[in-house]
Amino acid sequence: MDNSSAPRRERLRLVMVRRVSTVGQAADGYGLDAQDADCRRWNRGAGAGHKLVHSVVDGDKTSTSGKSTIDERDGLMDAVQWIADGRADGILAPNLDRLARELTVQEAVLSYVWALGGRVFTADHGEHLEDDESDPMRTAMRQMRGVFHQLDRGLIRKRLREGRASKGEKGGYAYGAPRYGQQVVDGVLVDLAEEKDVEDMIRRWHDEEGLGPRPICRRLNEAEVPSKRGGKWHPTTVARILSPEARAAANAQSARDRARRKEDTKRTRAQKILGSVS
Structure with missing residues (x-):
């Protein structure tokens, strides 16, 4: 069969965005290596084999852990700058949960990247297309996933707080660094x-x-x-x-x-x- 006339899929320049979440790791242990493997696995199977031109990390030992807003995420801001400078065409994250911890931040990140003409991909979904008035379900389903991700993290934090409080009530050590001695x-x-x-x-x-x-x-x-x-x-x-x-x-x-x-x-x-x- 002659495939010479088949359309060639677009090959993009993507920045891989990973993030370590203390709360998330407590629940699933989804660390940087696993996130990297998932992103590269998706990229190999995407057909186009996009070029990963850069990689950024938020929340590791050399970054500011626990930050959630866009301007506090040095790695994410670096990725966005690559798009703004024309050095990359979009970003690739393991999932939306690693892209942002809160729904409001998730939507702000997507809007920011789209406004710069960039594209957004996640290893568990593929491309997240821009909002379209003719397809409101697209936006609703994406935001629902963000809501449930945020709810899950909130429940994890609640269980951790309750566990520490229970441990302290039973005489165990629950909070902070021990004092001298x-x-x-x-x-x-x-x-x-x-x-x-x-x-x-x-x-x-x-x-x-x-x-x-x-x-x-x-x-x-x-x-x-x-x-x-x-x-x-x-x-x-x-x-x-x-x-x-x-x-x-x-x-x-x-x-x-x-x-x-x-x-x-x-x-x-x-x-x-x-x-x-x-």
Whole structure:
């Protein structure tokens, strides 16, 4: 049979977009290698054998994990820039769930890529075509998948929170990094002998020599005694060891600082969005 007159399928330049989701990995272990394999498998079977010209990752050890909005996703923004620069024709992701964690972000990403003249493919679906007024079901089905992906992640987070709370109620260790002098073993908080010895020494310097946090901190650093994380000692850390009240106050201040940074981030993003539409 002569196939010389058969139309040749278009070969595109695609950027592979992968993302590590802490919540998703807890549920399915769908890591970067598996995502890469699925994308390449789809590409080989797509007929056209598109050219993968670039690959980006969000949420790995060298990126900002847990970010969901477009402007916080360095890898995704890099992929979009390739399209804007004319170096790529579209993006390829394992699925829409890895492209975006939330439905609103998913739709924003798709609209952004389409507005640049790019095309969007996922290994589990193929091409996601632009919205068409004559085919509203296309948009509805895509958005429904996004809704259920978002619901699934929300349920996973809920189960994790409830599991940690239940563990804490039963006396197990559930939250945060253990303080100096303790470590987690098989999910239980236990004393760490080497650090307990240092704690006892700190208290002796305070009780017997009358040293405060700063002189004790200086003495520890001069003796090259490592802190909990292996670095230099700070007076605040020494104060927490000497006084449970100081430790509680420092923890409360840390919580307030985290809340303030979260609000500052929201305001910055809101100002950026308002500035872009003004």
